[in-house]
Amino acid sequence: MESKIESKLPENLKGLAELAYNYWWTWSRTAMRLWEVVDKENWAEYKNPVKLLLETPKERLEELASDDDFLNLYELIMNRFNSYMTPESTWFSINYPKWDKPIVYLCMEYGISKSLPIYSGGLGILAGDHVKTASDLGLPFIAIGLLYKHGYFKQEIDRDGMQIEVFPEYKIEEMPLKPILKENGEPLLVEVPIEDRFVYARAFEVNVGRVKLYLLDTDVKENSKDDRTICDYLYNAELDKRIKQEILLGIGGMRLLKALNIKPGVIHLNEGHPAFANLQRIAWYMEEGLTFLQALSFVRSTTVFTTHTPVPAGHDRFPIKEVEKRLEKFLEGFDKEKFMELGREGDQFNMTLLSIRTSSHVNGVSKLHAEVSKKMWKDLWKGVPLDEIPIEGITNGVHTHTWLQKDLKRLFDRYIGKSWREYPNIQGIWYAVERIPNEELWKAHLKAKREFIEVLRRKIKQRNERLGIDEPLPDIDENALIIGFARRFATYKRATLLLSDLERLKKIVNNPKRSVYIVYGGKAHPMDEAGKEFLRRVYEISQMPEFKGKIIIFENYDMGSAR
Known part of the structure; x- marks a missing residue:
């Protein structure tokens, strides 16, 4: 029996249903681009292909079914997906x-x-x-x-x-x-x-x-x-x-x-x-x-x-x-x-x-x-x-393809070769990182930083509008040092440790020659009053004139924000 999604998909796009119900797309930037083409606003808001396809009008799907550019992208992604799912060996x-x-x-x-x-x-x-x-x-x-x-x-x-x-x-x-x-x-x-x-x-x-x-x-x-x-x-x-x-x-x-x-x-x-x-x-x-x-x-x-x-x-x-x-x-x-x-x-x-x-x-x-x-x-x-x-x-690792920034992936492809994608655990492959010119690495770093600053400012703007706060958004220098503290606000994680010497911190973040920002992202458990108090204290300090716009809280920090 066909699902709701399968029943509304044109025959030549039926594979979208299988793709939507497999989180393989979360580590394929190309697949994410496919969902973005279907509905850019919906995708930006929810990052959920099932919800996206359920809410996309049938007329739009039929339009995509005759769009050569979309079909070429769809075929490319489905070939990659099917190849991944049925490998000759692993x-x-x-x-x-x-x-x-x-x-x-x-x-x-x-x-x-x-x-x-x-x-x-x-x-x-x-x-x-x-x-x-x-x-x-x-x-x-x-x-x-x-x-x-x-x-x-x-x-x-x-x-x-x-x-x-x-x-x-x-x-x-x-x-x-x-x-x-x-x-x-x-x-x-x-x-x-x-x-x-x-x-x-x-x-x-x-x-x-x-x-x-x-x-x-x-x-x-x-x-x-x-x-x-x-x-x-x-x-x-x-x-x-x-x-x-x-x-x-x-x-x-x-x-x-x-x-x-x-x-x-x-x-x-x-x-x-x-x-x-x-x-x-x-x-x-x-x-x-x-x-x-x-x-x-x-x-x-x-x-x-x-x-x-x-x-x-x-x-x-x-x-x-x-x-x-x-x-x-x-x-x-x-x-x-x-x-x-x-x-x-x-x-x-x-x-x-x-x-x-x-x-x-x-x-x-x-x-x-x-x-x-x-x-x-x-x-x-x-x-x-x-x-x-x-x-x-055993030191914690990460899933490389989920977390590696897209411009760094391109640099690795160019200077290391695409073998790193399939064998990221082989140490010898990574010696080739030395081939990447410093200026190109820095350029990719700054681009990622600009994207982060844009997302951060957008978050602050949304909160200000919700609370009726009328104040300018922080003007963050992309060349500045941005220190991130992205952890749960449990007391044992010591979020306030950075704030233990405010006089010294004031000199650091306001140094005209070396601009520094501190961005906090994290939640306290609903029943953890001490953790909430840590968060409130960080916020209180962030509102002091000497720290305003220098210490910033990233509201509702989650996986989407992190990526």
């Missing part, structure tokens, strides 16, 4: 030809695109880049997360510098995802044991290149009114909802795999949120006849865990009684204490401890972070020298 198939089991990756958030607003900060951006890179490398990779009806909030900052959270309700039918259906055409529902009942979750499939990302959501008629709201918000501040979200992600994620007959070779827990997955796996092995310790040993041998947070406050801890209550039905017939002991930290249940105790490999996200993590969790390895604690440092 890095993984060449290096691991006998591996035939999927790697299953679980994370609370994914930063794939502005049009899929299920991310908050660096954890999600890294997860999104992991998924895209797995696709490029040809890994047999499956990702699992949650679909949040309101996503993460849109940020507004009022006249006093206070953050206001706006929670849009996204229309699922306008998002680049599709429901997973049973053979009879009905939605697949996953039964997740929570408290004394089953909560039902529907599943959606998101295509990210060659990788499938599955998202669970409880907003179905089979659930109670309260259970339908479990996935309303990313990082729900209510203790009850937060524990249920993590049960849904971990236990629900494993049950989804079983429903799809997917048997993972490795489970990768990206941060501690999905660690309940391993309780489900232990329970299944015990049902097959293994003892608790045998089941735990097998689960450990097939689990890896990445920890991200360098401070205790960033790790999820729940009162152990609250976790026991939510796992009541799940633990029926099992020795509750053995399961609880895996995450026990006094009277708290620590999701990071659960992850470490059920994994064979633990890594931090940099060499320094690994050292910090060893000190933080050293009590788990009593008597082991600090430098021998098995927590490895």
Whole structure:
């Protein structure tokens, strides 16, 4: 049965439907140009090809179907897309030809695109880049997360510098995802044991290149009114909802795999949120006849865990009684204490401890972070020298094609050759960077800087118009040093550290010979009053005469802005 989009597309443009439902376009500038040709204003506003095609009049699509320039561009992109999706070989198939089991990756958030607003900060951006890179490398990779009806909030900052959270309700039918259906055409529902009942979750499939990302959501008629709201918000501040979200992600994620007959070779827990997955796996092995310790040993041998947070406050801890209550039905017939002991930290249940105790490999996200993590969790390895604690440092990377600026891509093509596009991980290729003339590199840098300044000024103008503020926009010199601080406004990220010596800072930013600007972009969690106060303090300082136009807050900074 044809979708709404397929039914309105002319025959010679039917491929647009498949392209719209695959986030491959997010790392193809040429594909983005195609969507821009369809409707420039719609694309600039939403960056969502499904919404774009749904809202484009049929007459416009028929017009494009007879436009030779558009058809040539369409054919070029579809050839590239089809070639990418059906390669003769990939890095993984060449290096691991006998591996035939999927790697299953679980994370609370994914930063794939502005049009899929299920991310908050660096954890999600890294997860999104992991998924895209797995696709490029040809890994047999499956990702699992949650679909949040309101996503993460849109940020507004009022006249006093206070953050206001706006929670849009996204229309699922306008998002680049599709429901997973049973053979009879009905939605697949996953039964997740929570408290004394089953909560039902529907599943959606998101295509990210060659990788499938599955998202669970409880907003179905089979659930109670309260259970339908479990996935309303990313990082729900209510203790009850937060524990249920993590049960849904971990236990629900494993049950989804079983429903799809997917048997993972490795489970990768990206941060501690999905660690309940391993309780489900232990329970299944015990049902097959293994003892608790045998089941735990097998689960450990097939689990890896990445920890991200360098401070205790960033790790999820729940009162152990609250976790026991939510796992009541799940633990029926099992020795509750053995399961609880895996995450026990006094009277708290620590999701990071659960992850470490059920994994064979633990890594931090940099060499320094690994050292910090060893000190933080050293009590788990009593008597082991600090430098021998098995927590490895693996430095975070990025998905090159998503984040590299378009003019730099052209320079690399010209001076390195296009091999860097397919093999960006081969170090030898990058020696050719030395061939790029300094003046050309600087020219590309300044062009990107001008584009950033233009976007920043546009953001400030929009806020001023919303609040009725009548003041000139900052006149930013493109040759100036612009310092960016793009992080969540959590207190441990220390956004105000730059502002600790205002007298010295005043001299730096107002030096007539070396102009300097500081741009802040980031959100505080809706329930984090201390984080909001940090944001308000930054705003307050930015309004002082000596810092006006020199310290600037980029309102509602997101993936679209970053790119």
